[in-house]
Each structure stands twice: as structure tokens, then as C-alpha cells.
Amino acid sequence: MSVKLHTDSLHKIAYSTDGSVYREVPQAVAFPQSVDDVRQLMEVARERNTHIIPRAGGTSVAGQVVGSGIVTDISRHWSHIIEINAVERWARVEPGVIRDELNLALKPYGLFFSPETSTSNRCCIGGMMGNNSCGTHSLVYGSTRQHVIEAVGVLTDGTVETFKEYTVGDLEGRFGQHFWRKFEIPSLIERIYAQLITFALDDEKMRLINENYPDKSLRRRSCGYAIDEVIEDLCNDNKPLTERTINLCRLLSGSEGTLAFITEVKVALDPQPPSELMVLCAHCKTLDASFEANLIALQHNPTAIELMDGEILRLSWGNVEQERNRFFVHGNPEALLITEFRADTRGQIDQMANALESKLAASGLVDICTRVYGDDVARVWELRKAGLGVLSSMKGDTKPVGVIEDTAVAPHFLPAYMKDFDAMTRRLGTKCVYYGHISTGELHLRPILNLKSAHDRQLFRDIARETTLLIKKHRGSISGEHGDGRLRGEFIKLQYGDETYELMRQVKHCWDPDGLLNVHKIVDTLPMDAMLRYEVNQHYALDALLGENKTYLNWKAAFDDCQTEGATGAASQIHALMCSIEQCNGAGVCRKSNLMGGTMCPSYRVSHDETRSTRARANVLREILTRGWGSEVFRRADSTGTNLLDIPELKQVLDECLACKGCRSECPSNVDMTRLRAELLQHLHNHHGTPRRTWMVAHMAQFEMLGSWMPHLYNWVARWRPTASLIKRIVGFAPQRQIPLLSKHSMRQLVVVEAGRKHHVSIKGKVYLMADEFTNHQDALLGLKFAQLLMRLGYEVEIPRHVESGRAAISKGCLNLAKKHARNNYRLLRNFIDDNHPLIGIEPSCILTFRDEYPDLVDSSDRRGAQELAHNCLLYDEFLVREMEAGRITAADFASDAMDIWLHGHCHQKALVGIDLTVKALKLLSGATVHVIPSGCCGMAGSFGYEREHYKTSLEIGEMVLFPAVRQATAHANRETPTFVAAPGTSCRQQILDGTGIKAVHPIEILERYVTKA
Ligand SMILES: Cc1cc2nc3c(=O)[nH]c(=O)nc-3n(C[C@H](O)[C@H](O)[C@H](O)COP(=O)(O)OP(=O)(O)OC[C@H]3O[C@@H](n4cnc5c(N)ncnc54)[C@H](O)[C@@H]3O)c2cc1C
Ligand code: SF4
């Protein structure tokens, strides 16, 4: 067999979930690349009496890709754009092509694939077709179903079929006249067409379909099989039967991989929308008023209308950045109805908005309307995203749960439906936030539930059932975009009635008589509350191992601090640690590619391997620490009773994590794998002993301190090939890397001497510099330059007594040691570092340790004090910008020479403070053009890139964006204008040098070179 079946526990766990609340361990995982691979897999599934689960990005929220069969991931190897025909406006793609990546390729043609999802930077065309996805602009563009012109797929008998529009005459030409009347139909494809033609010609079946399918005006419907849509033209009495058409793509869209395995898709493209954009934000008097106002707005040719309720707005309160994004909100409206207009000129959109605004004013439904134009519209959506971010990162066991999150009714039914819905939620004693695609009648309603409690589990079911009854009453769809999966199967029957549901079962059994494709989805599903991720009163295997409060980091503090209404505090440190892992809801942002920007998750980006994503790490940690050896994945005859720290997958997933903190800021649920990794590695070291390399890297600063007594000797040993090779072999470093050399004098020594010199400037204030463990011994001159820069700008500089930051210890999971450093530094610095006398750092990873980790590393009685200290520990750019804003440092202090600066930010800096401030600080150089390289992590990540087994991956990560950008920047440099590659991180600069041979500088070095002040 050419396609490999992965039956190891790592793959099985990584693929046991998706973006839903379900978990089921598959038999195996496969990565097909061809039609033959799919056929083989079908044969294997048949032999093993199991089924195949086609899977793309795995972002489904109704459990579509969770099951016991062979999960068949097409996203890894099957993701090429085959052909773009700009004239006829279509593209042919493999099913694993990511939606936003397709649109990047289409941009030069002025075209785009218009169906969208909030997950569009990682969901694939195959998955969008599977779920019939659509988004904000479905009012104009419809859903994926309307865009699939043609598809190629493998049927369950192994035949390959092209699905496109055929007339009945075409089909008769292929299968014979009136083939649907044959007593015995030989081929599967013939039976498929015959069944649908028979349905269309059967009055009773048509009556069932017409009476029970959702209202025809409903644009969003991803519930059950779209039998009505696929046979629509077959029922067209105005044409002779032979001329009526059928395109099976209409049924396959939304069939969730249950009918055929799609291997190629031809999609229709749309021209890019007109350039002028505006949203009219109607501040509605009440939520109910927004449903009525929506009907008025719909008459004014909007491209989208979205609802944001007052609760979402309130959730973003207190966030400094979001306060700026509220610029278009007046007061505290109960609901905002946001109507989007697009046109070729501003005059045209204003005209459209004027007409709507006067209608709304006359209706008495709204208090005020505000307008937002062009790029600022993104800030409106940012505000909504921030509110939702608070919800999705809600800490504790209660979470907004996806169960009725995409119900849709025709907009004119919305006011009545929402009235009934409101009464129902009151009766059930639950609460929802309201937002979503109101123009098409779909609202994202998510009740806040604790699925570990028996009471809320019952509510989970009750809400689904009662909402379905309301949906039936208002002729809507229980799913407007997310599909049925295993969540809604039970309720399809309730919505459509037994007989119509039976027609759907007949469709499934016709296409897939032996149950080979994604069984128990859409029809014949298991109960909606079977196979949930968590059990009632969930116990943790970790509890038994560690007992109470034996964690190194203070996990509980974040939960105790959490202010979000409905969030539950954690009962213990272990509970809090587990809740941190359970923050992962599988939404898959960690699968976005490097073309989409950001950092998360470098190990996935470079490999396209799900098992190396943050999601997989969270899955594996949850499985091990919750179920431990009791999990069916690990259970082996010889393993009962063994320590769960012996499960090899634990070390395996932690080992591939670069501890870059990308997930800490980019994961919408704030899964913080860097911390989880550090905590668990320490427990592994306790159990297995600390590995030699780990110990040496964690104590590197101490080795360097010893070496600094005789730096020449140290450097000779580190440079001379035989000794260097020996050291690298002992430590386990890659032979290609150079051991960092030591400066002749430490930064501390150089700055003391410099501070003793006379500086002829008036003193603006006193600051403290951190002589971090990298700069102090390896790059002392850089430290000196920073001191000189500050002194020339008028600051008195001192390096206080402090110890190393402990960054390396944290990265290597030596938290005992890191705690010691944190306590020492806190004790040494707390009394004199304050607002007026900040501690400033040059190396982002070190100074930011004070901010990010110290409060949770020091004794809990010192937490508050450590937070205050953290507040006054600033990265160099934060300090410079603070002083710029106060007018104490200006561009006049620097030369205005023209120069190009290509900036690569450190990943910890990007995660915790961003690099905007570096760009701002570099604006002090008024002649500089700063280009931010859209790189994520450089790939070095402390010692990761030095480690022998990670060396190749490390360079591959650098090669994704950073190295090519650096090469290009320097290749195009001209002699007149100096070009700098700037990187504040020591490791990043080393990585750039090793990967490109180009020497990068710290931004401080450029500022220091051009400061003109004496
Ligand atoms: C936070 C969040 C926001 C979301 N927002 C939206 C939204 O705005 N709009 C929306 O429509 N959805 C949304 N979704 C749901 C989901 O992202 C979309 O349905 C998405 O299109 C699924 O794509 P995927 O690549 O992840 O597919 P998967 O989840 O992997 O698969 C989806 C379905 O397609 C089937 N499938 C995949 N490949 C094939 C194939 N080759 N042959 C046959 N069947 C196949 C699978 O079996 C499955 O049933 C959201 C989900 C999350 C977590
Ligand atoms: S780690 Fe974060 S981004 Fe990735 S799937 Fe989990 S919640 Fe989503």
C-alpha cells in the first residue's frame, strides 16, 4: 500500500478532536496524495470494517471530523492550485488549498473566491465544500454551494466521477433511456442519479420536501442533505424532462464527507468588490429594535449587515487598545446594527447611507447613526473580535458552547423567532450573547455552560431541542453555516419530520451502502452528548501524581484574577493548570500558514504536520494528564500503574515546541504552551533526572561568568575546532553552530567605566539598565552603546545588582532554578525600581521574563509586588517611546540621514508588547524607512536551533520568510543609502548570520550611531 496508515498514539490523539466539543480516538490517520491513495484507503476501511473520515483544516464545530474510523487528512499534501482561468472566472484546485491562500494567488487577476469563514486563513476548499461554508457577505455572494461548478471525487465503490451539470438527456445518453425505471441498476453512479430523478418525479416525496425544508428565501442552510436544491431544476415543469439539469455538486456541498471523497474542485470566482467601503453603525434603542431595523436596511442594497449586542461591546471595556476602537460608538447602545456599503465612489456610498439613515431615523428604532470609512472599518470588526476574544478565552469550566450558534431563519421571521428564543432562554435560566450575520437571519448564539456538570449537560440537550422546535416553527435551519456533524443529527429529524429525514437516510445509503464514508454524521448519528471531550465531574490523572498545589508556576492566580462574568475560579493549582490546557477549543488558528503572517506556530508552519501544532500539543497534554495510562490510546498490558510521566508522547510534543510564545498572544483562547511546557518539563526532570544538555544550557550564564575571568582562554577553547567539536558533542549541539564567544570585558564593567566619565549634558533622570546574561558577556559592546546613547540623551545610567533573568532555565523547564532567580531579582530590585527609575532591558526575552513569568514564579505573597516591579521593567523601545511622548527625546537629537532598516522582531516581544514601539522609536531617525519583515519566529528560539536534532528544522523555519527577506533587502541595497538588518534578539541575530551570512544589528546600535547630541 503506498499510503501509510499512522496508528501511533501521537497521531491518534492529535486527530481525536476538531473545533467541536467532541473527542473520539480514530483507528488510524492517513495523508493521501492521489485518487489511488483514496481508493486504497477505502479498500482498507472495507477490510477492517471501519470507515474513512475526510478531513481538511479540522475546524468544524459540530464534530464532523471526529470519529472512530481512519481520519484522512488532505490538507498536508493535497493543496495545489491546478489552474486559474481569469477570463472565464474559475479556478481548479486540490481540496486542501486554504481559502485565503487561494485568494492571495487570485489577487493579481482582480478576482477572488467569495465565500468566507472566520477561519478562512486555515480552512480548506474541501472543508468549505463539505460544510457548505459562508460568512459575512453571504447576502451578496451566497455560500460555497453556489460556487462549486464542478468536482472530481471517489465514490464508495472506488470509481472516480466528475460531478457537474448534466441534463437528463445527457444522463440517458450514458445510462440508457429512462434508466431510473430499471428494475436493477448495475452501477453506483447510475443508482445515485436514478434515486434523485425518482424523488423529483414522485409527488408525495416532493410534497414532503416542499413542506418540510426551510423557507426558500433563507440563504443560509447547512442542515441535512440539500435534496431540494439538487433536484430543483429536475422539478422544473416548464422544460421537457430531457432538458432539465442536475449537478451533484449541489448535494455534495454540505454533505460533510459522507457521500463521496472529493479530490478536485472547480470553483467560480468573483471580481474584487468595489474599492470604496463604509459601514453605517445604527445605535438601536433595544435589541428587538435591531431586528426590525435590519429589515429596513435590507432594502438599501447593503453588502452585509452584522449585529453586535451591548454585551459584546461591554466585554471589550477596560482594554486600552479597544478603547481606541470604540471611536464610532456613542454611549452604551443595547445593540449596534452595522450596515456595510460598497461602491466605486465615496459619493455613491454616502448617497446609499443617507437614504438608509433617514429611513432609520423616521422608524424611531435607532438613537443615532455613525459612519466609518475605508481602512477604519477593520477597527469596527476588531472591537467585535475583542469582545468575542474575551468570551472564547473565558477561564474555567464554564464556556460559551457551540450548540445553537448558527441557527438561521429568514430575516422577516427574525423578530418573532428572537422573541420566542428570549422566552425560552429565560425559562431555561440561561444567557446568550447575540451577534452575527443578521442580514441573512443568522445569529451566533452561544449559551455559557459547564459541560463537566450533569445539570449543564442536560441544558446542552434541552437548549438544542427547544431551539430546534422554534426553528421548525419559523421555517428556519438549525444550522446556517457550520453544518450538522454529530451535534445536530438528532435534531434534523425533529426539524424535518420523520419521513423527510428518512429520505435523507435513503440518500446516504444509496451513495454509501457499506458505511465507508464518515458514518454517524448528519444521519444515524450517536446521541449529541455522547463522546464529549470531558466527563461529568472530570477527574485528572495529574491529581494522583502531584497531589495538591505541587506546581512550580502559580496557575491559579490568573483564574482568581479573571473578571469575566460566568467564568469559574479554579479550585486548585492542578485544576487551574488543566483549565489552561482545556482553553484549547480546537479552532485551529495555530494551523495558519506563514503566508498569513504572525508567529504561531513555527513547528507546524514548517512541517504542515498537525502533530506539531499547538492544538495537538494541547490535545496530547489533556489526554495524558486527564486519562493518563487509562486512556485507550496508551493502555497496554504492561503499563497499568506506571507513572504518567513515563508516557513518551509527553516529552515528544514538548520537545518540538520552540517556546516562542506565539500561541500566548495569537491563540484566541490564550493557550500558553511556553508556560505549560516549562511546568511539565520540570516534573519530567524531577522524575527522570535533568538531562545533561538541559542542565548546561540552564546554567550557561554561570559558565560564561566563570569564563569571563579568562575570556581569551574561553574563546580559544570555544573556537579551536577539536575542543569546540568535543564541547558540542558533549552538550548535543549541532556541529555547524558556533559556540557563542565572550566579550573581553562585561557590559557591567564597561558601563561602570563609562558612567565614571564626565558627560556634558543636563540630566533628565536616572534609569537602571539590565545587564542581561546574553548582552553582559556575549555582546558587551552593544550594552555599552545603549548606555552611551542614554547618557548622550541626558540620562544618568546605572546597572543595579541583579542576577540573570532565568530565561534559559524557563526555556529548559528548570523552574526550580528559575524560581530562585526570580526571587533574587525581586528581592534585589523591588525597593528602587519605580515609575521614575525604570529597569530597562535590551534583550527582549530577558527583560520580558520580569513581566511575563516573575509574578507567577515568586512566592504568592510577593505576587502583587512582582507585578508592580514588572510594570516598571521596560524594553528599550518602550522606554524611548515613553520619553518621546513626554517630549524628552526628539528626532532633533539624531541625524536625519536617509537609510533603510529591515526589522525582524523577537518573538517574545511580538507576543507580549508587539514591535510597533520599535518602529516608533526608529522614527527618531527621520531619514529612515523602516520595513517590518513579516517573519514569525527566526527558528533559533534560545538553544532550540543549537540543538543537534533541531538544527535542520531551525534553519527551515528561518528559510520560510526571514532569510529570503534579509537576502533580498541586502541584495537591493544601494551604496548611497545605508541598509541595516535590525533584530533586537541575540539569538535572532545569530540565526540571521548562520542562515544568510549577513550581520544584523540591534536597533540600539543604529540609534547610537546616528545620535547627534553630545
Ligand atoms: C472560530 C470558528 C469560526 C468559524 N466561522 C465560520 C464561518 O464564519 N462560516 C462558516 O461557514 N464556518 C465557520 N466555521 C466552521 C468551519 O471553520 C468551516 O466550516 C470550514 O469551512 C471548515 O473547513 P476545514 O478545512 O476546517 O474542514 P474540516 O473541518 O476538516 O472538514 C469539514 C467537512 O468537510 C469534509 N471534507 C473535507 N475534505 C473533504 C474531501 N476531500 N472530500 C469530502 N469531504 C471532505 C469533512 O469530512 C467535514 O465533514 C468556524 C469554525 C470556528 C472554529
Ligand atoms: S491552540 Fe489555540 S489556536 Fe490552536 S486550536 Fe487550540 S485554541 Fe485554537
Ligand code: SF4
Ligand atoms: S510556544 Fe511557539 S512553538 Fe510552542 S506551541 Fe506555542 S506557537 Fe508553537
